[in-house]
Amino acid sequence: MIMKRLRLHLTSLAMALFLAGCAVGPDYQRPDVDISGAFKEASLSPEAAKQWKMAQPAEALARGRWWAIFNEPVLDKLEDQAMNANQDLKAAAARLRQARALRQGAESELLPNLDAGFGPMRQRQSNAAQGLTEGADNSAQTLWRAQAGVSYEVDLFGRIASDVDAATADAEQSAALFQSVRLALQADVAQAYFRIRRLDAEEALYRRTVELRGKTLELVQQRYDEGEIGGLDLARAKSALSSASSQALGIERERAVAEHALATLLGKTPAQFALAHEPLGRVSVDIPAGLPSSLLERRPDIAAAERAMAAANARVGVAKAAFFPRLTLTGAFGYESDELGSLLEWSSRTFLLGPLVGTVLTLPIFDGGRREAGLERARARYEEDVAAYRQTVLRAFREVEDGLSSLRILKEQTTVQDDAVQQASRAAELSQIQYREGSVSYLDVIDADRQVLVQQRASLALDGERAQTAVALVRAIGGGWNIDGRELASR
Numbered sequence: 140m141i142m143k144r145l146r147l148h149l150t151s152l153a154m155a156l157f158l159a160g161c162a163v164g165p166d167y168q169r170p171d172v173d174i175s176g177a178f179k180e181a182s183l184s185p186e187a188a189k190q191w192k193m194a195q196p197a198e199a200l201a202r203g204r205w206w207a208i209f210n211e212p213v214l215d216k217l218e219d220q221a222m223n224a225n226q227d228l229k230a231a232a233a234r235l236r237q238a239r240a241l242r243q244g245a246e247s248e249l250l251p252n253l254d255a256g257f258g259p260m261r262q263r264q265s266n267a268a269q270g271l272t273e274g275a276d277n278s279a280q281t282l283w284r285a286q287a288g289v290s291y292e293v294d295l296f297g298r299i300a301s302d303v304d305a306a307t308a309d310a311e312q313s314a315a316l317f318q319s320v321r322l323a324l325q326a327d328v329a330q331a332y333f334r335i336r337r338l339d340a341e342e343a344l345y346r347r348t349v350e351l352r353g354k355t356l357e358l359v360q361q362r363y364d365e366g367e368i369g370g371l372d373l374a375r376a377k378s379a380l381s382s383a384s385s386q387a388l389g390i391e392r393e394r395a396v397a398e399h400a401l402a403t404l405l406g407k408t409p410a411q412f413a414l415a416h417e418p419l420g421r422v423s424v425d426i427p428a429g430l431p432s433s434l435l436e437r438r439p440d441i442a443a444a445e446r447a448m449a450a451a452n453a454r455v456g457v458a459k460a461a462f463f464p465r466l467t468l469t470g471a472f473g474y475e476s477d478e479l480g481s482l483l484e485w486s487s488r489t490f491l492l493g494p495l496v497g498t499v500l501t502l503p504i505f506d507g508g509r510r511e512a513g514l515e516r517a518r519a520r521y522e523e524d525v526a527a528y529r530q531t532v533l534r535a536f537r538e539v540e541d542g543l544s545s546l547r548i549l550k551e552q553t554t555v556q557d558d559a560v561q562q563a564s565r566a567a568e569l570s571q572i573q574y575r576e577g578s579v580s581y582l583d584v585i586d587a588d589r590q591v592l593v594q595q596r597a598s599l600a601l602d603g604e605r606a607q608t609a610v611a612l613v614r615a616i617g618g619g620w621n622i623d624g625r626e627l628a629s630r
Contacts (some may be wrong), residue, residue, distance in 0.1 A: 162397035163296045163459045167304075167452045169445060170525050172435070172532045179540055205613050206329050209606070210616050213417070217405065221328045222321070224406030231320040235489045238306075238313035243304035248299045251291035259283050259479075270299050283482045286473020286489070295461040301456030308450035315443035321438060322405065326614040330607045331401040337603030338394040341596060345387035352380040355588075355613055359581070372581035379585050383592070419599070422606040423550070437617030439534050444528040451521035460513040464502040469494050535615065542612030549605045556598045563587070563594040 206214055222228065263279035271277055294300055359376040362368045402412035411502040435441055469492075476487040493499055503510065570587035 158539065163456060164457075165452060165455055172529050174435075174536065178536075178543060191558065199310045205618055206325065206610075209329070209422060209500070209609075211332070213414075214329060216223050217328055217332060217401070218325055220405045221324055225324055225404060226406055228320055228324055231317045235310075235313045235317045236592050238310040239626065242303070242306040242310040245299075246403070248292070249303065251289050253287065253289050255287040257285040280477055282475055282477055283479050284473065284475040285482055285591035286471050288469070288471040290467060290469040293466040293468065295466055296460045298457055298460030298465075301436070301453045302459065305450045305453035305457065305526070308359070308446045308453060312443045312446035312450065315446060316329055318439035319443060322614055322618040325618065326403065326610050328404050329610040330399060332414075333419065333422070333603055333606035333610065335394060335397045335401065336416060336417060337606075338397060339416045340418035340599045340602070341390045342387065342394065342416070342591070344595055344599065345390060347385060348383045349380065349387060352383050352588070356380050375581055375585055379588065381416070419602055419606065421553075421602050424609050433618065434535060434539065435532065438531075439617065441528075441535055444524070444531040444620060448521065448524040450526050451517070452526045453489060455514070455517040455521055458510070458517040459501070461510045461513060464500050465609045466500050467494065468499065539612070542608060543616050545608045546612060548607065549601060549608060553598070553601050553605065556594070556601055560594045560598050563591045567591045569625060 159591045165512070204215070204218070206218055260282045261279060262282065263277065266275055266277050292299065356376045357378075359368065359373055363370065363373045398414055399409040401414065402409045405412060469490075471491040473489060474482050474484075475489050476484070476486040481487055535588060567587040567590070569583075569585045570579060574581060574584045
């Protein structure tokens with residue numbers, strides 16, 4: 140009798156394993172994205188095509204220390220500090236561990252559950268249940284039990300497998316998002332560093348300006364004391380000096396705020412961090428722009444959006460499987476006795492095949508539309524993620540094009556601005572000569588001097604913007620490539 144039941148259960152198990160291959164979830168295929176074969180900026184002119192040499196990286200490649208192209212030892216140290224102490228990055232790492240733990244939990248559903256128990260149970264059945272008369276003696280009994288149990292849900296229609304696929308895609312999405320946070324942090328540190336360096340250069344410019352205007356004021360004061368000029372020129376000279384001093388204090392305030400922001404990125408309080416003053420030098424780098432197909436693989440945010448689609452697609456399979464039967468196999472084997480001393484005797488053995496409550500095979504019939512609503516929600520979520528993925532791709536190409544065009548135009552603009560600085564300096568020299576000769580008023584001298592300051596500050600602003608734009612472009616193309624002489628040049 141026992142062997143007959145065992146054969147029956149084995150037959151049921153074989154049928155269940157056969158049906159387990161009947162997964163109902165949709166096969167995942169990455170949606171197409173309408174993209175061009177090359178970046179617009181690289182096709183504007185032969186010069187642009189030569190400047191932006193195409194690379195072929197991938198998201199899985201190690202990004203490395205991309206900021207080394209700027210040859211800034213201080214920046215190298217700051218990046219290392221940020222990678223070790225930034226709290227946003229630590230939070231992203233914790234989210235990644237959570238996602239991987241959820242994947243492990245989903246995978247555990249593919250295996251049977253085993254448990255064991257031991258203990259007494261005190262019970263008293265009614266006289267009626269035992270066929271006894273109302274006044275018959277019926278005392279309570281203590282039943283000792285020691286047994287092991289097993290339960291296993293056969294994945295008939297791929298519900299568990301789809302759930303595992305979704306959890307795996309979620310974990311991979313979290314890994315890509317971690318890389319995205321990491322890349323954003325690296326770029327933020329580099330941009331904050333170059334902003335401070337630009338402000339250092341402006342501070343140095345204003346210090347020189349204040350020094351020169353102070354000397355000019357001394358000369359004007361001397362001429363005023365000797366009666367050569369009136370009080371108007373002296374007042375204008377003092378006003379010019381005070382204006383430069385005020386603007387210098389404004390730059391100092393901006394630098395303090397920027398330094399505080401950088402300290403936060405490094406995981407420190409402003410009181411724990413100070414960056415020595417060092418004016419920004421001119422940064423000029425050639426950064427390889429990835430081919431469109433490579434960009435789709437390189438950018439971590441694109442990878443995260445694609446993995447979100449895969450997870451949503453798998454959850455459509457989970458929602459579809461809810462319409463089909465579920466098969467759960469359970470069993471228990473152990474010993475039970477009314478006396479502890481005889482519990483482990485062979486005659487006390489007991490077993491159970493099948494659920495204690497309910498049936499082995501369950502089929503949903505009516506639930507008021509809950510499953511239909513769940514399936515519709517899963518499909519809508521997938522469509523949402525498809526749209527989000529395509530929008531992420533479009534945004535990525537826009538950011539690369541912005542970086543490429545900005546660096547090209549900034550390079551040309553810097554050349555023109557350098558000429559403007561030279562001409563303004565020449566005009567200031569001539570105004571000084573003409574003022575000493577008495578052919579122009581001191582107002583012309585002040586105006587020429589002001590133009591020199593304006594053009595020099597504009598030049599420094601362009602230098603800072605070029606550095607920050609270069610960092611933004613590195614971030615836009617995914618933050619890494621194979622650094623060698625053929626793909627990357629720095630000067």
